[in-house]
Amino acid sequence: MTPAKTAAATAVLLLLTACSAGGATPPPADTLVWATASPPSSLDIAHGFNSPSTLVQTAVLDTMVTLDERGRPAPHLATGWTQPDPASYLFTLRKGVRFTNGSPLTADDAAFSLRRHLDPKVASQAASYFTMVKKVEPVGDDQVKVTLSRPAPAFLAVSAIAWQIVPRKLAEPHPKDLGSPEVGTLGTGPYKVSRFSLTSGVLLERNEDYWGPKPALRRVEVKSIGDPETLRLAVRSGEIDGTADLNTRDARKWTGLPGVKTIFYPGNNISYLSLAVKNGPLADVHVRRAIAHAVNRKAISDLMTAGHGGPADALLPEPILTAVYGDAPPPVPVHAYDPAKAKEELAKSGHPDGFTLAAPYASGGDTGTVMQAVAADLAKIGITLKLEPAPSDQYAARMMEHDRLGVHYVALAYGTPEPIEVLPDMVSRASAEPQGFNFSGYGSAATDEKLDALVSATGEARTDQVTDLLKEIADQVPYVPLFHTDNAAALNEKYTASLHTWTMNLFAAIRPAGR
């Protein structure tokens, strides 16, 4: 090759390198690509009350009330509220707020946004949050009065989760399909929806006219990656900037990924075994107590949380226990791991020599792992769990139909620090019906009365009611608490985040590093 040709070739190469480097320029740090394990199903909480959907809803739709860092209700679209009487609230609306289409926010919009959850035509998935609401009405131009059927201190906290404000003009003609890709949604929040597809995800653009602090991220793209390992590789490669759908069990694999930081903070969740009390050997309380003593909760907790969580002693998430009892442990009996005691309890039961029980489980996710560990523990006292795998969707559908209930692993997450959000799910007779979360079927008129009293209780009375219910659960063992886990997020080091248990708007809490 002549010097001239060499020079020319070098020039071409340099040009190509420059071009390719230009093409591979990473997106600006104020654009975030976020991944969820499943796609958002609806941008309306009435029809998309699930984790990926609420992630987007909270970025787009404001609520009247929010939760502060300690989980206490705080003003948001409402600048404040008063209680004319213990069973009613008068909210004052923030002035000058507009929806992202430019139309002004009115008291009528705010009132309608709550009232629609009670409308059977809407069939809202959040309806159970507002069963205590009797009447919602606008008062003048800037106030909304909510009248409850009786005092319910948890109303403010659940409002922070589910009372999202949408324009009446858009929501009223669309009781069923508001928030769908076809109809979309409109809010006053820090972001507006630029694109929403059930397959390709969501694109959010910053609302430049937002009434509150302007979020640091200009644009957020939400994609769905179902396989955990694919998700991890996508974060590692930089294709995805962040996710909150990493399993704490896999923390070891995520910590130390180059260019990625992991963030752990207390999660408002509880994982437990549900024991169906209605028939079969599990109807015997001694069998249930034997199971509670036989299961090594510490070992299972260590396996499933990898140090980012811990064994659960009572059937409430840790943040809720803290909200009720402070730093003191709940005064509730604990079934310590003790195989000898488990055998003693089993000897007192109608099945002293043990028994065999079919145990269906979801073949995907953590369920199989936990059920295998539980089965190994129970085998030591003569109880044989015959594990029966089923596709996850089929298993979930059967669970919600309360079909073939027995021993099940359940993990639930909640949004508020209110025990009344959790306990009716566990032990009310209403939740023991199909579509309810009381998979044990445990409950009685007396238990329902205690739950009823808890709805209106405050202060020490509330603490006493919670203690009473937790003691009943510990004594009758319809459930065996297993563990609670931290919430976890993985974030490219280009970004930083201030996250806590009650973070309502995740994307507003993320900003480019150094800002």
Place this chain on the structure above:
Amino acid sequence: MRAVLVTILGLAAVAALTGPWLAPYDPAAQDLALSAAGPSAAHWLGTDDLGRDVLSRLLTGARSALFWPVLVALFTTVLGTALGLVSGYHRGWVDAVLMRVVDLAIAMPGLLVLIVLVGVLGGGYGWAVLAMAVLFTPGDIRVVRSLTLAQRELAYAEAARTLGLRPGRIMFRHLLPNLAPTVVANALLSFTGALVALAGLSFLGIGLPAGTPDWGLMVEENRQLLDLNPWASIAPAALITVVACAATLLGDRAFESMSKGAGR
């Protein structure tokens, strides 16, 4: 080469027959404190997420991984050969009906049908194996039928008919030995197909309960451990691949050598 292939399949067979006795540990014994540990002197291939010894599970899992494919291969070979012979020898309406059924069965997407059957109807692994055997059989019927059509026109078959021998005797005593190379190769191919398909079903979490020592299930259960103990997933995947390749190659070799033998 053949010796290598026979040795591989022989070792797999020995593991299937004696695996539980060869295993250094109880394959179900959990040690949660030893979750996903890498290879060590105590655990040559490390442990899985529940702290179970991977080598012990591999040895014990050989039985589940190989027994069911052998059953499928036997079923499809016996039924496929018998029906193929009958169809090809008798022709006429028997042949027409059988071939339409075969066409229909071959047109169905096998793995999808299995997933639907096991997923919707439930019933566990036994149904999956039976369904797989039924779905594999039409292929064997078609191959044996086409060979039978050719063989029945040859002089030795004509002579047998002239002597007044019963059709059953002609088919199974005279035609079948001449089809043996293909039948043996088919049997080994069915074994390979079933091995891979059943491992695929286990990988999809369909059929076998969690915790059953089985190579396909081990790949699925342990694939999340690739960063912690890759052997837990790679070893069973490698064994499935090696045994499947050995069976396929041995089938080819057997076909070639038996065809030559028949030629002499």
